Amino acid sequence: MCATSLISHFSGVKKEIHVILHASKESLKSEICIVGGGPAGLTAALALAQSGRQVTVVDCARPPIDKACGEGLLPDSLAALNKLGVTLSGLGSELKGIRFIGAQSQVSSDFPNGLGRGLRRVLLHEQLAARAEQMGVRLLWGVKNVQTERGCVRFSDGHIETRLIVGADGQKSSVRKQAGLEHFKSEKRRYGFRRHYRIAPWSRHVEVYWGSGFQIYVTPVSDTQVGVALLSRDPHLRLDAAVSRIPTLAKKLAGADPLTPEMGSLSVSRTLRRVSCDGYVLLGDSSGSVDAITGEGMCLAFRQSAALVDALNADDMRLYQQAHRKIAAKPLRMAALLLVLDAHQMLQRQALAALAAYPRIFSLLLAVHVGHIRWGRVSGVLEPGIDVAAAGKFQAK
Numbered sequence: 553m554c555a556t557s558l559i560s561h562f563s564g565v566k567k568e569i570h571v572i573l574h575a576s577k578e579s580l581k582s583e584i585c586i587v588g589g590g591p592a593g594l595t596a597a598l599a600l601a602q603s604g605r606q607v608t609v610v611d612c613a614r615p616p617i618d619k620a621c622g623e624g625l626l627p628d629s630l631a632a633l634n635k636l637g638v639t640l641s642g643l644g645s646e647l648k649g650i651r652f653i654g655a656q657s658q659v660s661s662d663f664p665n666g667l668g669r670g671l672r673r674v675l676l677h678e679q680l681a682a683r684a685e686q687m688g689v690r691l692l693w694g695v696k697n698v699q700t701e702r703g704c705v706r707f708s709d710g711h712i713e714t715r716l717i718v719g720a721d722g723q724k725s726s727v728r729k730q731a732g733l734e735h736f737k738s739e740k741r742r743y744g745f746r747r748h749y750r751i752a753p754w755s756r757h758v759e760v761y762w763g764s765g766f767q768i769y770v771t772p773v774s775d776t777q778v779g780v781a782l783l784s785r786d787p788h789l790r791l792d793a794a795v796s797r798i799p800t801l802a803k804k805l806a807g808a809d810p811l812t813p814e815m816g817s818l819s820v821s822r823t824l825r826r827v828s829c830d831g832y833v834l835l836g837d838s839s840g841s842v843d844a845i846t847g848e849g850m851c852l853a854f855r856q857s858a859a860l861v862d863a864l865n866a867d868d869m870r871l872y873q874q875a876h877r878k879i880a881a882k883p884l885r886m887a888a889l890l891l892v893l894d895a896h897q898m899l900q901r902q903a904l905a906a907l908a909a910y911p912r913i914f915s916l917l918l919a920v921h922v923g924h925i926r927w928g929r930v931s932g933v934l935e936p937g938i939d940v941a942a943a944g945k946f947q948a949k
């Protein structure tokens with residue numbers, strides 16, 4: 553095994569991270585081998601290491617690993633990371649809540665359960681990897697040609713014998729295919745792009761601008777930077793064109809220097825029939841995903857990591873399958889609701905107008921979204937006499 557040091561310059565801070573860059577040709581052993589060291593793979597590694605298991609993570613990329621993302625971490629994501637010993641305080645930018653902005657109306661609400669955080673993916677990755685290394689996780693970066701079979705992960709420079717392979721290799725997961733878990737109940741695709749701009753954030757709320765057939769998110773990610781992410785059904789629509797269709801946003805960004813190139817990624821809503829089989833388990837985007845409009849992708853992976861530990865401790869992977877379904881249920885419902893608004897322009901205008909007229913409904917929906925209250929409680933706590941549809945029609949005129 554050849555170990556070396558990598559000098560990292562993330563966020564301008566020169567810092568030495570000790571990473572293993574090459575595995576030797578000799579055989580390695582690991583109780584659990586995770587393929588994919590993104591947010592899902594690394595948090596699973598942390599949760600498993602915390603429960604006393606021996607874990608190796610292999611990833612074909614090398615840090616800093618970036619990805620097109622809205623880069624918003626909801627308060628419950630931060631709580632989950634805290635439990636794993638990852639504290640992000642002082643990094644990125646605090647997020648107070650969410651604001652929806654339509655052509656004629658807007659509404660905002662603070663999170664009911666604390667602050668969220670906007671944080672560049674490379675910085676999050678750096679924190680997760682550093683903590684995993686501290687916890688004794690073996691990290692293998694830049695590993696090429698990863699192939700799996702039950703009990704073994706092979707790659708160009710060697711192989712790892714293992715009891716359990718965790719597929720955390722993202723949307724296009726090869727592990728999912730190799731495990732024979734590529735049976736989807738449903739799949740829908742949208743297209744995401746993001747770029748960062750040098751500008752002091754004008755709001756501590758994540759702003760979601762609703763356009764015709766697309767949404768643009770603005771997330772503060774530091775005191776001097778915002779991330780701007782586009783989600784659309786149109787594969788040809790790019791950020792500049794979309795921003796120019798939202799004059800209020802175009803005005804705010806006018807003159808702000810782009811700091812990063814436009815980076816794209818698919819936003820997939822996908823449900824799998826099964827997320828585990830003999831010797832394999834899937835986690836994070838490889839195990840299914842919700843549309844990025846929910847801002848929940850990473851949070852799902854954090855919750856799944858805890859569920860995986862519980863299932864392994866009980867020696868019953870059916871518990872993971874059950875928990876996985878339960879974890880995805882609420883975000884799937886919220887995504888479905890938001891995608892209806894994406895698809896129907898008139899309804900979108902009416903709904904935004906209704907929410908603007910009755911911001912308490914928006915606060916309740918956000919409270920459900922961040923896991924503060926249950927869906928079932930929403931109807932019970934709505935003020936009597938609110939005719940949402942009528943309010944929407946009235947305001948939208």
Ligand SMILES: Cc1cc2nc3c(=O)[nH]c(=O)nc-3n(C[C@H](O)[C@H](O)[C@H](O)COP(=O)(O)OP(=O)(O)OC[C@H]3O[C@@H](n4cnc5c(N)ncnc54)[C@H](O)[C@@H]3O)c2cc1C
Nearest residue numbers: 588590591592612621622623624721722744836837849850
């Ligand atoms: C436009 C957009 C905006 C989003 N906004 C948000 C947001 O604001 N908040 C949020 O929580 N989520 C957001 N998401 C979702 C979030 O980005 C994903 O849910 C999250 O990245 C999933 O993490 P993951 O580790 O499962 O996958 P990934 O982040 O894709 O990581 C997979 C890892 O596996 C490695 N890998 C891939 N293939 C192989 C292989 N064959 N061998 C070895 N390694 C491999 C990759 O190098 C990578 O490191 C957004 C998504 C999009 C598209």
